[in-house]
Amino acid sequence: MFxxxxxxxxxxxxxxxxxxxxxxxxxxxxxxxRSHSLPNYYGLYVxxxxxxxxxxxxxAWLAAQGGAVDRLLLASLADSAVEGKGPAExxxxxxEIRSVASGRxxxxxSQAVIDAASRLNLWQALAxxxxxxxxxxxxxxxxxxxxxxxxxxxRARQGVERMFSALMIVSALAAILTTFGILLSLLFxxxxxxxxxxxGEFLFxxxxxPQIPLREDxxxxxxxxxxxxxxxxxxxxxFIAMSVAMPVGLFAAIYTSEYADRRVRAVVKPIMEVLAGxxxxxxxxxxxxVVAPALREFGRSVGLDVAPNSALAAGAVMGVMILPxxxxxxDDALSAVPNAMREGSYGLxxxxxxxxxxxxxxxxxxxIVGGVxxxxxxxxxxxxxxxxxxxxxxxxxANPLESVTTVTVQIVTLLIGDTEFDNPKTLAAFxxxxxxxxxxxxxxITALKIVQKYREKYx
Amino acid sequence: MTSTIMTQPTxxxxxxxxxxxxxxxxxxxxxxxxxxxxxxxxxAICTAIGLLATLVVSLVLLGSPAFVQTKLDMPVLLNAQxxxxxxxxxxxxxxxxxxxxxSLFPEGAAMSPRDQRALFRILSNGAPLAVRDHVVxxxxxxxxxxxxxxxxxxxxxxxxxxxxxxxxxxxxRTVTDRQxxxxxxxxxxxxxxxxxxxxxxxxxxxxFPELAGMAGAxxxxxxxxxxxxxxxxxxxxxxxIYLEEFAPRNRWTDVIEVNVNNLAAVPSIVFGLLxxxxxxxxxxxxxxxxxxxxxxxxxxxLPTIIIVTRAxxxxxxxxxxxxxxxxxxxxHQVTLHHVLxxxxxxxxxxxxxxxxxxxxxxxxxxxxxxxxxxxxxxxxILEPATALPTQIFIWADSPERGFAARTAGGILVLLGFLxxxxxxxxxxxxxxxxxx
Numbered sequence: 001m002f003x004x005x006x007x008x009x010x011x012x013x014x015x016x017x018x019x020x021x022x023x024x025x026x027x028x029x030x031x032x033x034r035s036h037s038l039p040n041y042y043g044l045y046v047x048x049x050x051x052x053x054x055x056x057x058x059x060a061w062l063a064a065q066g067g068a069v070d071r072l073l074l075a076s077l078a079d080s081a082v083e084g085k086g087p088a089e090x091x092x093x094x095x096e097i098r099s100v101a102s103g104r105x106x107x108x109x110s111q112a113v114i115d116a117a118s119r120l121n122l123w124q125a126l127a128x129x130x131x132x133x134x135x136x137x138x139x140x141x142x143x144x145x146x147x148x149x150x151x152x153x154x155r156a157r158q159g160v161e162r163m164f165s166a167l168m169i170v171s172a173l174a175a176i177l178t179t180f181g182i183l184l185s186l187l188f189x190x191x192x193x194x195x196x197x198x199x200g201e202f203l204f205x206x207x208x209x210p211q212i213p214l215r216e217d218x219x220x221x222x223x224x225x226x227x228x229x230x231x232x233x234x235x236x237x238x239f240i241a242m243s244v245a246m247p248v249g250l251f252a253a254i255y256t257s258e259y260a261d262r263r264v265r266a267v268v269k270p271i272m273e274v275l276a277g278x279x280x281x282x283x284x285x286x287x288x289x290v291v292a293p294a295l296r297e298f299g300r301s302v303g304l305d306v307a308p309n310s311a312l313a314a315g316a317v318m319g320v321m322i323l324p325x326x327x328x329x330x331d332d333a334l335s336a337v338p339n340a341m342r343e344g345s346y347g348l349x350x351x352x353x354x355x356x357x358x359x360x361x362x363x364x365x366x367x368i369v370g371g372v373x374x375x376x377x378x379x380x381x382x383x384x385x386x387x388x389x390x391x392x393x394x395x396x397x398a399n400p401l402e403s404v405t406t407v408t409v410q411i412v413t414l415l416i417g418d419t420e421f422d423n424p425k426t427l428a429a430f431x432x433x434x435x436x437x438x439x440x441x442x443x444x445i446t447a448l449k450i451v452q453k454y455r456e457k458y459x
Numbered sequence: 460m461t462s463t464i465m466t467q468p469t470x471x472x473x474x475x476x477x478x479x480x481x482x483x484x485x486x487x488x489x490x491x492x493x494x495x496x497x498x499x500x501x502x503a504i505c506t507a508i509g510l511l512a513t514l515v516v517s518l519v520l521l522g523s524p525a526f527v528q529t530k531l532d533m534p535v536l537l538n539a540q541x542x543x544x545x546x547x548x549x550x551x552x553x554x555x556x557x558x559x560x561x562s563l564f565p566e567g568a569a570m571s572p573r574d575q576r577a578l579f580r581i582l583s584n585g586a587p588l589a590v591r592d593h594v595v596x597x598x599x600x601x602x603x604x605x606x607x608x609x610x611x612x613x614x615x616x617x618x619x620x621x622x623x624x625x626x627x628x629x630x631x632r633t634v635t636d637r638q639x640x641x642x643x644x645x646x647x648x649x650x651x652x653x654x655x656x657x658x659x660x661x662x663x664x665x666x667f668p669e670l671a672g673m674a675g676a677x678x679x680x681x682x683x684x685x686x687x688x689x690x691x692x693x694x695x696x697x698x699x700i701y702l703e704e705f706a707p708r709n710r711w712t713d714v715i716e717v718n719v720n721n722l723a724a725v726p727s728i729v730f731g732l733l734x735x736x737x738x739x740x741x742x743x744x745x746x747x748x749x750x751x752x753x754x755x756x757x758x759x760x761l762p763t764i765i766i767v768t769r770a771x772x773x774x775x776x777x778x779x780x781x782x783x784x785x786x787x788x789x790x791h792q793v794t795l796h797h798v799l800x801x802x803x804x805x806x807x808x809x810x811x812x813x814x815x816x817x818x819x820x821x822x823x824x825x826x827x828x829x830x831x832x833x834x835x836x837x838x839x840i841l842e843p844a845t846a847l848p849t850q851i852f853i854w855a856d857s858p859e860r861g862f863a864a865r866t867a868g869g870i871l872v873l874l875g876f877l878x879x880x881x882x883x884x885x886x887x888x889x890x891x892x893x894x895x
């Protein structure tokens with residue numbers, strides 16, 4: 001349906017372009033006058049007004065269609081089928097009707113469900129054809145009205161450019177819209193969570209056991225949502241990562257920016273970029289398969305008990321992941337320090353090392369600090385390494401050899417394979433996501449401000 | 460005054476003349492500190508390179524066996540009584556394979572049912588399917604005996620690749636002594652071969668490691684990346700042009716700018732939460748679909764594309780704009796006809812790098828369900844699919860031995876794609892970049 005209506009609109013646009021252009025050429029030839037704009041602009045003007053509003057209509061129709069058909073379907077079900085059912089059961093019913101409608105029949109669906117499925121198929125077909133009709137009609141309307149506007153004195157170029165500007169502004173707003181979408185969806189679901197679990201308990205509680213009994217008689221945890229152990233676990237892993245990445249990254253950057261000659265730089269910098277370009281799932285697999293067993297083996301040989309999914313393994317590999325990030329930011333910050341400062345220091349008789357430690361690093365410090373902050377926010381938000389290499393059980397410990405869990409691990413484990421949105425378990429993931437988003441946002445804004453200020457100082 | 464100081468040096472200065480031992484010692488110390496710092500730098504870089512080398516070498520060592528597959532070149536009697544020629548796809552191929560396999564062993568017919576079961580474990584569950592595919596393609600072969608290459612099951616694949624040690628006691632390996640003897644019997648007849656594992660690329664996911672391939676994941680990733688590109692490329696360029704060329708400098712555009720920079724640093728999993736809450740739950744889009752995956756990835760790639768496009772536009776010198784304006788072009792014409800084409804190589808380079816990032820992104824795809832077990836490649840952007848990184852994640856979670864090699868093999872394929880994309884980007888930059 002969608003490709004059909006888009007195809008129809010496309011054909012109309014092409015027709016609109018040719019018609020608008022041709023009409024202008026005829027009119028100027030007949031009147032012997034010069035047109036205000038080039039002929040192509042008249043064609044484009046008609047084509048744009050044919051295509052843009054109708055495509056917007058089609059997209060809006062698609063977005064609204066699913067919800068509207070579901071609501072109609074629920075309203076059409078007999079009261080006995082709907083009465084007294086919670087939202088979870090209703091959505092289960094809808095899923096069953098949908099799968100029957102698409103021909104995947106499991107077990108023995110009731111007659112009511114089969115009827116509803118055939119109604120659903122009918123309505124969906126109707127809605128689809130309605131979309132085709134409405135989209136084509138709007139395209140035709142646009143074509144018809146703008147075609148009449150075409151005349152030699154009509155300012156078509158300005159019209160086209162206004163349309164372009166509008167499209168560009170809408171595109172620029174998409175970025176804002178994304179942020180709003182993130183914030184709104186996280187806030188909405190998190191508030192539903194805080195309806196059931198008090199904010200204070202979530203932020204300051206010391207016990208995290210999100211496994212909720214699915215049936216009344218099931219023996220399971222009662223569900224405790226104190227997120228402090230999750231936060232400490234995240235901070236522990238991030239701290240280990242930073243203590244691996246900071247020294248290596250800093251020294252590497254000092255060497256490449258101050259000591260190395262051009263040939264060495266030309267080799268080393270791409271290697272760092274390769275490290276930065278490796279997908280995090282690869283690092284995760286590396287952590288599980290190589291680093292964790294090696295650490296365990298090493299621990300055994302010196303008589304230490306290392307957990308198979310220790311914070312140390314996850315943190316160390318995460319450190320490797322953010323290492324290139326730190327080294328490139330430090331490199332940038334060091335090269336931004338004006339040469340006059342370097343030469344001044346050499347002129348006073350300082351060695352290279354003394355210049356770096358006493359002059360360059362203090363001068364570059366704001367840039368480095370900003371970069372480190374960005375790196376910390378990345379470490380906290382990193383998911384795949386910890387999902388694969390860190391643990392699932394929340395434990396409050398500062399021992400890097402034990403297993404801890406992190407915010408991102410909990411989000412993934414709480415949400416994988418579970419789509420019901422009415423229990424605290426899934427909603428807790430959004431509360432954790434909100435905390436994660438706000439924390440990283442604060443760090444990013446601070447870091448970007450620091451880096452920007454620093455850049456202005458030397459430019 | 461000055462002359463007295465010059466002529467009467469203090470005691471300390473005398474002691475510390477340039478030639479004095481003390482100063483020499485100090486200079487030596489200072490130079491040693493300098494050499495030390497340099498050494499730390501070299502050590503740090505060697506660490507980084509060493510880590511990268513360890514990563515690559517361990518992945519290659521682990522993943523390379525996945526690119527070959529142990530197969531049995533078995534003479535198969537395509538017994539017509541098991542297959543209805545009218546419906547060759549629905550025959551009893553299991554019986555065909557089993558009787559042909561049994562006939563390879565002299566004692567075959569006399570084996571107890573229990574031994575036969577143990578014997579058949581050597582063959583993969585995919586063997587009957589391979590025979591079926593042959594018959595469907597060549598219905599004329601029914602009733603004849605043909606030699607077909609069928610896969611062995613994972614334990615024997617591992618055995619043939621030397622991953623299972625024969626000297627372990629029997630109860631500590633997945634292969635019994637009798638099965639070992641049978642396998643050696645086949646090997647002695649020269650029936651065992653190890654060709655390139657095309658199934659890795661043309662099969663979809665399977666519960667059996669020897670049959671699992673990444674065709675579904677490749678197609679799914681292709682669809683998701685296509686959706687991502689179709690959304691983020693035009694929108695990103697339009698937004699960047701507006702911000703760089705048209706937008707007035709005011710509070711609003713500052714907000715947009717800060718916002719874009721922040722979005723680029725938002726953890727990827729947060730985008731997954733957005734996709735789950737908005738696309739799946741609010742708009743009721745299909746779960747696990749490449750369409751939704753591509754939309755989520757496009758939201759992540761958008762800031763990257765905006766940032767590189769702005770940088771590329773900024774690099775076009777103002778003289779180009781002024782010259783075009785001078786001959787009477789409008790602002791839009793200047794941008795679309797002159798500035799944008801000149802910035803295009805830079806934009807494309809940045810876009811390819813952004814796409815490479817999107818290809819390797821896993822976490823948001825997990826949240827929208829692209830980690831399901833799916834046995835057929837998706838037929839469109841609305842059908843459930845996996846993507847390359849999520850397929851790797853699924854395999855990494857599977858306990859069978861063969862999946863570890865499959866995982867590493869999948870990672871090598873993913874890295875291969877990333878290397879190719881980055882090489883194209885580098886080539887574009889080298890070929891078309893203009894220094895003004």
